[in-house]
Amino acid sequence: MARVSTDIEAPLSKVRSGAKLELRLWLRMLACVNLVSAELRRRLRSRFDVTLPQFDVLAQLEREPDGLKLVELSRRLMVTKGNLTGLVDTLVEAGLVAREAVPGDRRAQNIRLTRGGTDQFSRMAAAHEAWLAELLGELDRKTLVSLIDELDQVKRSFHLHARR
Amino acid sequence: MARVSTDIEAPLSKVRSGAKLELRLWLRMLACVNLVSAELRRRLRSRFDVTLPQFDVLAQLEREPDGLKLVELSRRLMVTKGNLTGLVDTLVEAGLVAREAVPGDRRAQNIRLTRGGTDQFSRMAAAHEAWLAELLGELDRKTLVSLIDELDQVKRSFHLHARR
DNA sequence: CCTAGATTGTTCAAATCTAAACTTTCCTGA
DNA sequence: TCAGGAAAGTTTAGATTTGAACAATCTAGG
Numbered sequence A, B: 001m002a003r004v005s006t007d008i009e010a011p012l013s014k015v016r017s018g019a020k021l022e023l024r025l026w027l028r029m030l031a032c033v034n035l036v037s038a039e040l041r042r043r044l045r046s047r048f049d050v051t052l053p054q055f056d057v058l059a060q061l062e063r064e065p066d067g068l069k070l071v072e073l074s075r076r077l078m079v080t081k082g083n084l085t086g087l088v089d090t091l092v093e094a095g096l097v098a099r100e101a102v103p104g105d106r107r108a109q110n111i112r113l114t115r116g117g118t119d120q121f122s123r124m125a126a127a128h129e130a131w132l133a134e135l136l137g138e139l140d141r142k143t144l145v146s147l148i149d150e151l152d153q154v155k156r157s158f159h160l161h162a163r164r
Numbered sequence C: 001c002c003t004a005g006a007t008t009g010t011t012c013a014a015a016t017c018t019a020a021a022c023t024t025t026c027c028t029g030a
Numbered sequence D: 001t002c003a004g005g006a007a008a009g010t011t012t013a014g015a016t017t018t019g020a021a022c023a024a025t026c027t028a029g030g
Helices: A021-048 A052-062 A070-077 A081-093 A115-135 A141-161 B004-012 B014-048 B052-062 B070-077 B081-093 B115-135 B141-161
Strands: A097-102 A105-113 B097-102 B105-113
Touching: A021 A052, A021 A115, A021 B014, A021 B115, A021 B141, A052 A070, A052 A081, A052 A097, A052 A105, A052 A115, A070 A081, A070 A105, A081 A097, A105 A115, A115 B014, A115 B141, A141 B014, A141 B115, A141 B141, B014 B052, B014 B115, B052 B070, B052 B081, B052 B097, B052 B105, B052 B115, B070 B081, B070 B105, B081 B097, B105 B115
Parallel strands: none
Antiparallel strands: A097 A105, B097 B105
């Protein structure tokens, strides 16, 4: 019908490239993210003695000077609330973040960077951004912009089709 | 003057906005992979009672009818060997994969799908591919091809700049 | 032959992560 | 006012993951 197969003549040996484009795209995205994540994790660990999930929490909090509720943090980081409980515990013990009461809601808590956490994070963030500029250094501006735009389309498509 | 370098960099103002672009690209990639991963994990769990890491192992093995050594599997999945030991244990107990001796190397072991593992996986793989086609359904062929190509550039850039 | 170094897989501790059950607190509508 | 349900965090059990140390085995020089 609408979709015309362009590889009718494809030999059976090329199972990989014969797969649906959507699957191939997914495997590429996964590979890129795994590669870069692993390298960033190694560098954060050896240079700043911080884990990648801990860095991710700090990075989200740094954008919100007034702090975030745990639930909002879990939404933005796309991890479960239960996961964050322990992660935040660790960062509180390290003195990098603090828990505060939320006026008017005794269930909730506000989590924000401490002064020390802000200082530490600013050094990490600078290195983190420089590492990314290095690792993705071969991509020209046009490609970067195109990728960002197309990944936004991926996100939109996902939200249109994923239930809940 | 100490600030001559500023003038030299001035014509290359692209560098500064380029650095920001790379960070933005990274955050987009991360978000897309996290979103899709979470959805695939949910569906694999509820429909086939299999975890995403287990599925990933089976998917790699399915491509290699003769099986793979554990080290090679860990390279392709980009996880540590220690991780795979337990993961393969689980799949062996479930009867989906089998360990074999490697002739000529008593250290190594060959891991391959069992007949039952092959059958089970083929059903999962079909659903998995259909889910991706659904979730990424808004992207036209041109965008898919463009993304795949540009993500290959990301991979190449990474390998040029990541040490080891 | 023999030994230093590399490779393969396991084990361990600590951290991360999910999913689900649970407690406490808030909110809404009848 | 007051159930009933929704929301915020915690806890728990189980699985995943890393990083490092380790034993067994292979390989290559000398």
